[in-house]
Amino acid sequence: MLNQTPKKHFTLKLLMVLFLTATVSGCSQSASSSKKQSNTSKNTITLMQTNELLSLDTSNHADLTTWNILENTMEGLYKADSKHQPAPAMATKVVSPTANGTLYTFPLRHNAKWSNGDPVTAQDFVTAWQRSVAPTAKSGYNYIFSGIKNADAIIAGKKAPQTLGVKALGRYQLQVELEHPMPYFNKMMVMPAFFPENQTALKKFGNNYGTNSQRLYYNGAFKATGWDGTNESWTLKPNKYYYDKKAIHLQAIKYLVVKDPNTAHELFEQHKLDDATITGVTAKELQKDKNLIHQKRAGNYYLRINLANNQPLTNNNMRQALNLVLDRRALTKDVLADGSVPAYTYTAKDLATDPTSGKDFASEHQPQQTYNVALARKLWQKGRSEAGLKKTVNLTLIGDDQTVTKNVAQFVQASIQKNLPAVKVTMRNIPEKSASAAVKSGKFNLAQTLWLADFADPISFMGILTKNNPQNYGKYNDDEFNQLYQAALESSTSTNQYWQNMNKLEERLNQTVPVLPLYQMVESHLVNPRLHGVLSHPVGENDYTRAYLK
Structure with a gap:
């Protein structure tokens, strides 16, 4: 889904972004205080985000905070249901394709309206998708439209966005034409990248669309208010035009940006947060707290490597060496302590089962060697010799300024400098907006990155490492990988061939090491016991639209 500090961006999404940590004060709570947990209004909840909200324009921005608010x-067309499967939203049913799997025709509900009272129409989807797939779109997510007719040519600037294979068959019928079958296409339709955009708002606000909470209209259960484009708090209020407003129980959902888990814990204890994300010392000491829950996410936190010309880590042996000096078990146990688990593969575990073997896809590809300092030193020296690097290798490690991101950076810095000779790692932990800009411009050697799957298929991970993908900020360009990816797309109607290509893709990444996997996210949350009705998904953001306080 999303990639954060470069999502995706999110989560996705990434799907760009990062993390959390802390110390602890008393966590006992009386029955009377439990009853008045969190807010003065019984119909208001307060939630946290760990990074600033930068935009609400899905065509020009994609990160976890943005997608959390938009979801x-x-x-x-669809929402994810309680079993994490696509369910009707703007579409009245989950449709099956025709024309040998290449044509989807969606009937749209007639009673859906935007927060300004406009009806939601098929043209709102057409306009949004054409805007998002354009080569001028800044979200870094236009590649997600690949597979829809003419999308790749549009992204490359060879065709106009208006030629995208999507059209309105009247006001309430949308048709999408694919270039080849995509068995996972319905799963993709829950993603914010495919949300509609109100045409009146696009014309009215122009280049300022989505730059604050008033400069767009909403078709969901809530509308955002109180965000001026820079502040660190905002509120969601019910959309009076929502088609299912009788199912909405909350009067407001308040958001605060909280970057430090210790602060999050304190706010929870003060009844100022109904859901607090914690990690590090705080998480470790609160693992037996009655209000603690764990949420496993289908996403891996890894180090993106800059492989552009003249970068010091273009040598494969040096990258293999870095991979072998990182003790992931120590990282997850002693630094994170929030339930997160070591990651040894690029694709996250529990994302998908390989139907040809019946095994977890990622687990099939765990390397035999995961932590071996002696071997790492040999590979490092060999790589330095091959690359002609006689002096100390200076590496810049960039990430955002959350507490957990800094702690992970310190762990990586110490692991590399302690275990390998002639190398210096400089940490740069800066605000998310600045970190994202630095990564996009290639001003890094290693970048702390979280990628959350957009949908439950390994191809959701693979796409961003292809040659021309706009989120391939590390400039990984491997002919074999690119060819295998294309072969996977073209073989999607053959289960055996498709998964054979998927397996080869993961193995190729093990061989070439364009990223250094660190851990798979398992979030620790302190949750108000009175909060019910929240849908939590391993892929995608939490759905609070039907939540209530009991």
């Missing part, structure tokens, strides 16, 4: 204020 609670907007709806696409």
